[in-house]
Amino acid sequence: MQHHINPKVDCVFKAVLGAEENRALLIDFLNAMLTETLPGPVVEVQILNPYNPQETLNDKLTIVDVKARDAAGQVFQIEIQLLIHTNLRARMLYGWADLYRRQLQSGDPYSVLKPTYAIWLLDQTLRDDTPAYAHRYRMRDDQGQALIDHGGIWIYELNKFAVQQVQTEQERWLKFFNEGETLDDEKLPDWMQTPVMRQAMSTLTAFSEKELAYHQYQARQEFLRQQRSIQQELQNERAAKEAALQANEAERQAKEAALQAKEAALAEVARLQALLNQSGDA
Numbered sequence: 001m002q003h004h005i006n007p008k009v010d011c012v013f014k015a016v017l018g019a020e021e022n023r024a025l026l027i028d029f030l031n032a033m034l035t036e037t038l039p040g041p042v043v044e045v046q047i048l049n050p051y052n053p054q055e056t057l058n059d060k061l062t063i064v065d066v067k068a069r070d071a072a073g074q075v076f077q078i079e080i081q082l083l084i085h086t087n088l089r090a091r092m093l094y095g096w097a098d099l100y101r102r103q104l105q106s107g108d109p110y111s112v113l114k115p116t117y118a119i120w121l122l123d124q125t126l127r128d129d130t131p132a133y134a135h136r137y138r139m140r141d142d143q144g145q146a147l148i149d150h151g152g153i154w155i156y157e158l159n160k161f162a163v164q165q166v167q168t169e170q171e172r173w174l175k176f177f178n179e180g181e182t183l184d185d186e187k188l189p190d191w192m193q194t195p196v197m198r199q200a201m202s203t204l205t206a207f208s209e210k211e212l213a214y215h216q217y218q219a220r221q222e223f224l225r226q227q228r229s230i231q232q233e234l235q236n237e238r239a240a241k242e243a244a245l246q247a248n249e250a251e252r253q254a255k256e257a258a259l260q261a262k263e264a265a266l267a268e269v270a271r272l273q274a275l276l277n278q279s280g281d282a
Contacts, residue, residue: 005204007180008123008158010064011053011220013080016203018051018066026068028196030076032169033119033154037136044071053216067099073114074151075099080177083231084124092120096153115151121177122157133160133174166191180204 007016017026023045030042048067065079077099081088096118103113127135138152161174172191183192185205192201207217 003208004181005207005217006221007177007200007204008080008082008121009217009220010080010082011217012204012207013121013177014051014064014066015053015207016200017078018047018049019203020047020050022199022203023047025196025200026066026078028169029078029173030068030070030117030119032173033156034117035168035170037117037154038074040072042070042074045069045076065095075103075114075116077116077118078121079119080121080123082123084122084126085231088126092118092153092155096151100150113150115149117151118153120153120155121174122155123159125157125159126155127157131160133157172197176200 005012007013016022017029026047027042027045030045031038045068048069049065065077068076068078070076077095079095096116099118100113100116103116104110133156135155135157136152137155139147139150141147156174158174158178161171161178163171163175166172166175172194175191176197180201183189183201183204185201188198188201192198
């Protein structure tokens with residue numbers, strides 16, 4: 001492969017899972033990610049927003065995700081997110097809810113609604129409270145009873161995924177997205193020696209060997225680097241503001257403590273003076 005290609009870059013990600021010629025990859029991915037949830041395996045899908053190189057590579061404002069519907073009417077959204085921003089959780093929920101409601105046309109009964117699954121691959125940590133990389137969110141009460149079993153949001157934190165020995169198809173896909181950039185298409189490791197993984201690798205090779213595609217990929221990389229830089233600057237700015245607020249609060253508390261100590265000392269002086277006055281009167 002002429003150039004190393006990162007499958008986590010959004011345009012490559014969508015080419016792997018959202019191109020019509022890669023529908024078999026999408027089916028395999030969905031079954032791998034949702035294997036414990038789906039009532040039966042996905043056997044056929046319609047890609048609702050197929051990969052379009054001109055749109056995906058050139059429009060920096062495009063939100064690059066993959067939307068699909070299977071033969072049973074179930075709806076799927078798959079998205080890669082390299083940067084974690086403050087409102088990402090709300091965006092995840094809104095995106096799922098919007099996709100769910102879009103199934104209804106004017107006059108349709110609620111019975112036409114089908115399960116909707118949103119799958120998010122994250123390159124940064126969303127949850128600091130757990131080392132687990134996989135999280136499933138569904139409509140449940142406090143006792144785990146489902147309100148309605150209509151899908152939910154599945155999140156995979158790639159930066160926490162560290163499996164060395166692949167044992168499941170889900171692990172194979174996560175390892176591919178984590179390590180794909182470092183792989184040599186002529187010397188693939190054993191865990192990549194499946195028809196699906198070789199086809200996924202061929203998509204990376206196409207980006208590598210076609211000069212126009214590679215230059216457009218590089219442009220996306222540069223845009224993402226700029227976004228990371230902006231994110232870091234904002235984080236530094238927030239940290240500086242937080243430090244300033246903490247310093248101001250510490251100063252306020254120190255002044256408050258000094259004032260209380262002064263008032264306590266004055267009160268003690270007044271008490272002792274009162275005792276002396278009582279002694280003099282006696």
